[in-house]
Amino acid sequence: MKKAVLFLSVFAVSTGTFAQKSKVYSAKEYMEDGDMKKAISSINEAVASDATKADGDAWFTRGQIYEKLAETDPTALDESTKSYLKVLEVKPGYDKNAIDNKLIRIVYKSYNAGVGAYAGDADKGTKPDYEAAIKAFDQVISIREINGGKHFADNKKLDTIAGQALKFQAFSAYNAQKTDLALASLNKAKASPIARDPYIFSTLVDLYTEKKDDAAVEKILTEAKALYPSNAEISRQEMNYYSRAGKTEILVQKMEEAVKTDPNNSLLQYNLGVLYGSLANPLDDKGNPKEKPKNSKDLEAKAEMAYKLAIDADPNKAEYVYNLGALYFNNAADITNKMNDITGTTDADNKKYDALKALRLAEFTKGLEYFQKSYNLLSPKATKLNAEDASTYRNTLVALKTIYYALGQNEKGDEMNKKLAE
Numbered sequence: 001m002k003k004a005v006l007f008l009s010v011f012a013v014s015t016g017t018f019a020q021k022s023k024v025y026s027a028k029e030y031m032e033d034g035d036m037k038k039a040i041s042s043i044n045e046a047v048a049s050d051a052t053k054a055d056g057d058a059w060f061t062r063g064q065i066y067e068k069l070a071e072t073d074p075t076a077l078d079e080s081t082k083s084y085l086k087v088l089e090v091k092p093g094y095d096k097n098a099i100d101n102k103l104i105r106i107v108y109k110s111y112n113a114g115v116g117a118y119a120g121d122a123d124k125g126t127k128p129d130y131e132a133a134i135k136a137f138d139q140v141i142s143i144r145e146i147n148g149g150k151h152f153a154d155n156k157k158l159d160t161i162a163g164q165a166l167k168f169q170a171f172s173a174y175n176a177q178k179t180d181l182a183l184a185s186l187n188k189a190k191a192s193p194i195a196r197d198p199y200i201f202s203t204l205v206d207l208y209t210e211k212k213d214d215a216a217v218e219k220i221l222t223e224a225k226a227l228y229p230s231n232a233e234i235s236r237q238e239m240n241y242y243s244r245a246g247k248t249e250i251l252v253q254k255m256e257e258a259v260k261t262d263p264n265n266s267l268l269q270y271n272l273g274v275l276y277g278s279l280a281n282p283l284d285d286k287g288n289p290k291e292k293p294k295n296s297k298d299l300e301a302k303a304e305m306a307y308k309l310a311i312d313a314d315p316n317k318a319e320y321v322y323n324l325g326a327l328y329f330n331n332a333a334d335i336t337n338k339m340n341d342i343t344g345t346t347d348a349d350n351k352k353y354d355a356l357k358a359l360r361l362a363e364f365t366k367g368l369e370y371f372q373k374s375y376n377l378l379s380p381k382a383t384k385l386n387a388e389d390a391s392t393y394r395n396t397l398v399a400l401k402t403i404y405y406a407l408g409q410n411e412k413g414d415e416m417n418k419k420l421a422e
Contacts (some may be wrong), residue, residue: 023049024058031065039065047086056091059083063102074113081106081139088146103143104158110139111161118172130176137169163194174203183207190223198224198231198388205237217241229267230319231388232274239278240285251275259306266313270320273306277327303327318377322392325370329399332363332406364403371399379419394420 023046030039043062052058063083069076084102087094114136120128144152144162152158170185186204189195201224208216221241224234242251255275259268280299282290293299307324314320339356342349378385378393385393397420404413 024052024055024061027061027065031068036065036069040069047083054090056087056094059086059090060094060099060102063087067102067106070109077106077109077113078135078139081110081143085142085146088151100152103146104155107140107143107158107161110136110143111165114140114165114168114172118168128175130172133172134169134176134178134181137165137172140165141169160194163189163192166192167195167197167200170200171203174207179207179211190220196227198228198234201228202233202237205241209241214241214245229271235271235274236278236283236287239275240283243279243282248279252279263309264313266310266317266320269306269310269313270317270323273303273310273323276300276303276306277323281330300327300331315373316377318374318389318396319392321370321377322374322396325367325374325399326395328363328367328370329403332360332367335360335363361407364406367399368403368407371396371403375400382419 023042027039027043027046030036030042043058043065046052046055046058047062060083063080066076066080066083070080081103084099084106087099114133117129117132117136120126140162144158144165146152166185167189170182170189173179173182173185183204186200186207190200190204201220204220205217205224208220218241221234221238224231225238228234238251239248242248252275255268255272259265259272262268276299279293280296280303281292284290304324304327307320307327310317310320311324335356339353339360342353342356374392374396378389378396382393397416401413401416401420404410404416
């Protein structure tokens with residue numbers, strides 16, 4: 001009798017398992033028929049059952065169902081991801097090609113959804129949704145980090161996508177004013193050769209500045225200068241920080257000593273020129289001009305000399321020749337402002353105006369030589385420039401256009417305007 005009871009007990013368990021398996025099959029059929037409501041009900045009942053909650057096929061099917069549902073309801077993609085990840089948890093030996101193909105599909109869908117949420121759509125009147133972007137990018141990152149990153153260790157393309165997702169998750173958090181998440185993501189991004197770029201560091205500087213964490217600001221600036229020694233934004237932040245902290249003299253001293261130690265180092269000379277130029281023409285945190293110091297002319301002369309030494313050491317660096325041209329161009333802009341301040345029409349006013357116009361012409365002429373050199377260096381490879389050189393090239397075109405028109409060389413000005421449009 002005891003054996004009969006035992007037999008019936010085993011039979012009952014087997015029947016329960018079969019019943020739940022049938023729920024999985026039914027869910028597939030409902031999905032194929034397009035009845036997503038019944039498909040979801042059946043599959044959720046199956047994965048909740050003790051009989052099939054550890055069944056890889058059940059969770060895989062659930063992933064498929066929610067992935068299909070995500071075609072009309074993007075929020076369902078999260079449940080699809082969780083289901084596919086659950087497959088690996090309950091059955092590590094599950095068909096790797098099948099599960100990996102599904103996860104990679106979700107990576108692309110999630111990344112594109114994140115980009116769309118981050119950017120918004122002005123044409124449709126849709127504003128950026130940073131919360132949705134954070135969530136979408138997090139799915140990409142979590143898939144890349146399965147099993148501590150080992151699961152997709154050989155997938156270099158996924159490394160690239162996940163690196164970009166990490167970066168944009170950080171910026172999404174920053175824009176959503178989620179400071180802690182932004183700092184965590186930005187610090188992870190700066191440690192990644194794939195994700196990091198100058199903007200990662202400049203954003204970190206902004207956040208640590210807001211938190212009044214000077215030690216962190218100095219640390220980030222040191223790292224940034226080592227990786228991006230000629231980046232204008234990083235240099236500006238460095239100038240601002242040391243100026244705000246009352247440490248400008250220390251920075252100048254450090255850089256002057258470095259140049260004395262290695263006078264033929266073009267990069268050191270260039271950075272010293274940037275420093276002198278920034279001190280001569282200070283900007284506030286928003287990039288607006290501040291009142292010039294009394295010794296601005298002396299500082300500009302030092303900047304001019306440093307730029308020329310940098311160019312002598314390496315005449316093929318477009319940013320070197322561009323910055324020297326910009327020094328003269330900004331002087332011309334200052335003179336233009338003085339010309340515009342003259343509203344009178346007396347002989348004295350006209351004489352003063354003409355004198356200033358001659359001075360402006362002299363500054364434009366000096367700058368023209370260097371902008372032309374910058375143009376000649378960058379124009380042949382205009383379609384293949386990195387972001388920093390592309391910015392230098394565009395600014396070069398703007399400067400040349402302005403100068404040519406000021407000199408009455410309208411055809412050349414039109415040519416630069418055309419290249420800008422291109």
